[in-house]
Amino acid sequence: MFKIFSSIRKEFLLLVSDKVGLALMFVMPLLLVFIITIIQDSAYKIVNENEIPMLVVNHDQGNGGEKLVNLLTSSRLFKIDTLNNLPESALKKELLARGKMIALFIPPNFTSGLESNTGQISHMMMADMGLETDSASNRTEKLPVLSFYHDPVLQENYSASVLGVVDSYLGTIEKTMMIERIYADMDIASKSVKLSEKMASNRVKINQIVATNSDSVAVPNSTQHNVPAWTIFAMFFMVVSLGSNIVKERVNGSFLRLKTMPTSFMLVMLSKMAVYVVVAILQVTLTFSVGVWILPKIGLPELTMPTNFPAFAVVVLISSMAAVSYALLIGSWAKTQEQANGFGAISIIIFGAVGGILVPSFVMPEYMQSASKFSPLHWCLEGFYILFLKGGSWHELRSVVLFLGVFILICQICTYIKLRIEKII
Amino acid sequence: MYKGPSIQIENITKRYRSAQEDSLSQVSLQINQADVFGLLGPNGAGKTTLISILCGIISPSQGYVHYYINGKEITEKQRRSQIGFVPQEYAFYQELTAKQNLDYFGAMYNISRQDLSLRTHELLTELGLGKVADKEVSTFSGGMKRRVNLAIGLIHKPAILFLDEPTVGVDVQSRNAIIKYLEKINSTGTTIVYTSHHMSEAEEFCNRIALIDHGRVVTEGELSDLLTENNATSLQSLFIKLTGEAYRD
Numbered sequence: 001m002f003k004i005f006s007s008i009r010k011e012f013l014l015l016v017s018d019k020v021g022l023a024l025m026f027v028m029p030l031l032l033v034f035i036i037t038i039i040q041d042s043a044y045k046i047v048n049e050n051e052i053p054m055l056v057v058n059h060d061q062g063n064g065g066e067k068l069v070n071l072l073t074s075s076r077l078f079k080i081d082t083l084n085n086l087p088e089s090a091l092k093k094e095l096l097a098r099g100k101m102i103a104l105f106i107p108p109n110f111t112s113g114l115e116s117n118t119g120q121i122s123h124m125m126m127a128d129m130g131l132e133t134d135s136a137s138n139r140t141e142k143l144p145v146l147s148f149y150h151d152p153v154l155q156e157n158y159s160a161s162v163l164g165v166v167d168s169y170l171g172t173i174e175k176t177m178m179i180e181r182i183y184a185d186m187d188i189a190s191k192s193v194k195l196s197e198k199m200a201s202n203r204v205k206i207n208q209i210v211a212t213n214s215d216s217v218a219v220p221n222s223t224q225h226n227v228p229a230w231t232i233f234a235m236f237f238m239v240v241s242l243g244s245n246i247v248k249e250r251v252n253g254s255f256l257r258l259k260t261m262p263t264s265f266m267l268v269m270l271s272k273m274a275v276y277v278v279v280a281i282l283q284v285t286l287t288f289s290v291g292v293w294i295l296p297k298i299g300l301p302e303l304t305m306p307t308n309f310p311a312f313a314v315v316v317l318i319s320s321m322a323a324v325s326y327a328l329l330i331g332s333w334a335k336t337q338e339q340a341n342g343f344g345a346i347s348i349i350i351f352g353a354v355g356g357i358l359v360p361s362f363v364m365p366e367y368m369q370s371a372s373k374f375s376p377l378h379w380c381l382e383g384f385y386i387l388f389l390k391g392g393s394w395h396e397l398r399s400v401v402l403f404l405g406v407f408i409l410i411c412q413i414c415t416y417i418k419l420r421i422e423k424i425i
Numbered sequence: 426m427y428k429g430p431s432i433q434i435e436n437i438t439k440r441y442r443s444a445q446e447d448s449l450s451q452v453s454l455q456i457n458q459a460d461v462f463g464l465l466g467p468n469g470a471g472k473t474t475l476i477s478i479l480c481g482i483i484s485p486s487q488g489y490v491h492y493y494i495n496g497k498e499i500t501e502k503q504r505r506s507q508i509g510f511v512p513q514e515y516a517f518y519q520e521l522t523a524k525q526n527l528d529y530f531g532a533m534y535n536i537s538r539q540d541l542s543l544r545t546h547e548l549l550t551e552l553g554l555g556k557v558a559d560k561e562v563s564t565f566s567g568g569m570k571r572r573v574n575l576a577i578g579l580i581h582k583p584a585i586l587f588l589d590e591p592t593v594g595v596d597v598q599s600r601n602a603i604i605k606y607l608e609k610i611n612s613t614g615t616t617i618v619y620t621s622h623h624m625s626e627a628e629e630f631c632n633r634i635a636l637i638d639h640g641r642v643v644t645e646g647e648l649s650d651l652l653t654e655n656n657a658t659s660l661q662s663l664f665i666k667l668t669g670e671a672y673r674d
Contacts, residue, residue, distance in 0.1 A: 002532055002537065002538055003532050003533060003535065005532075006528060006529050006532030006533070007529070007532070007533075009529070010518070010521070010525070010529040013518075013520070013521055013525060014518060014520055014521070017520035017521070017561075018520070252514050252515055252516055252517075253512045253513075253514040253515075253516035254516045254517060254518065256482050256512065256516065257510060257512060257516040257517075257530075257577070258533060259480075259481065259482050260480045260481055260482060260505065260508060260510040261505060261530070261533045261534055262502065262505040262506045262533070262534060262535060263533040263534075423482060423483050
């Protein structure tokens, strides 16, 4: 027992003497969680909460253009800046000069064109029903064309979304005008208001439901991604501390010296694993506590903890073991400390980028999503996603446990082989 | 004091996996209890390979090694508790203090907590490290580190001690302290097997030597007998006579 205690104590003393390693393992994830969450959250707010600045030039001589502007304003999606005296030819220049991303030009014939169109449709309906209308009032005018200007940096799907909103409001105006015109032609214009209201309230609603296996209402946000992501990243960064310790012990002969003693080398390796698994658990405790208690205090989304605690413990434990096993692998194969630190750190950054730590893998192209499956960090993150966002069923965690189990096994076997080659075991 | 065999080496041959030649070839030696046995030879002669085999770090390709304590052969398991090994490198943790290093390695020898505390204090004091016992070893001079390296090998009071160039790169005072302490433990019956490139130190310290070159024992025996047999005035002249003047890089 004293032997085990001494071995664990030695690993602990080596760990606390490595100040840089400790900073990388405990300070780095906290800084990354704060910085990246703040950045991502502000970007998220820009897209989802802020009004989109839009320049509107309304040359319409009727009231349809004004109605459209009012609808766009009341939607609270846009921050409308009107400049009705501006000629269309100067709009492009003005858009860029004012730093707006989008502009809408409403032509002079907007209302008259729409009225002409609704008049023609109403006339056709009346004729089909055998009713007479005042054909003299049916002026024929071309359908108006709105012009939508946008900055070239604006993404295609973003402008398509804005166009969709404008188009939806145009439809509303057209429908209202159509009802008014048909009712007017039937000499019951006063009754059209009731129908318009009914049609407006009769629209099919869309319920937005988050698909999870539990009653959890946690939605993907910057905190739910960044806290587990950077914790995993920091867990694997223990390669700098643990990996270089192993290289030192290999190179300076400590391991060989142990071979001459009445002790098992397994004790040395198990002590290392035990200490660093505890380190990983402390990392999780620290960063997750920040996510739950500190981030909401600075206006960032709160981390919603999973409800399936045993599954959470399994994911933390297997992720820790994966990180420790990778550090053992690098430490046993690297020839120098510099090699262990350099290769270890760079490989973790690459694994992190590919595995969806920096950017979630679902926004990656398909081939990168396939590549991400080869990153252990991806599977660790996937485990946390299943816990946090999908309710964490054991069934879904099976693939995570399987992949990480295989990864741990491969790392441990490779470590064993190298230590055998060096006659340490 | 018992003077029978302590280590019996029988026809040891070692060839590394990728090597074309044997590192050791048909080496047979007898080292008696309480001997200070010098394993001498030029670079690449096979000294470290032989010590590594004797300590159980590597296995020989052929041959056997038998260990005895007071005439009784000991098992491999017992051997691990009875031998001490002081490698050429600083094979300990420079981030830890001298005391922490001795505590750790002592625990690996199954020494109880109480005994270890006493032994650590005793050893560090004897080797002039008592005042710096709680200082990080990385702050020590080369000589102090050598003494820590030696103390770790002696923590369990081994019956047989293997020393691979224990005084390389140290100052005169540290070398003197190390040799004096080794002479002291030898006088209590500890067998010492020692390699060095310091011929004068070996001449003064060892009672028996074996000269190894190209993996073979060139000569071995009592130092005075070897000098007489080979008509040499010193160990250095004997060494040059038997191994030649050519560089061994």
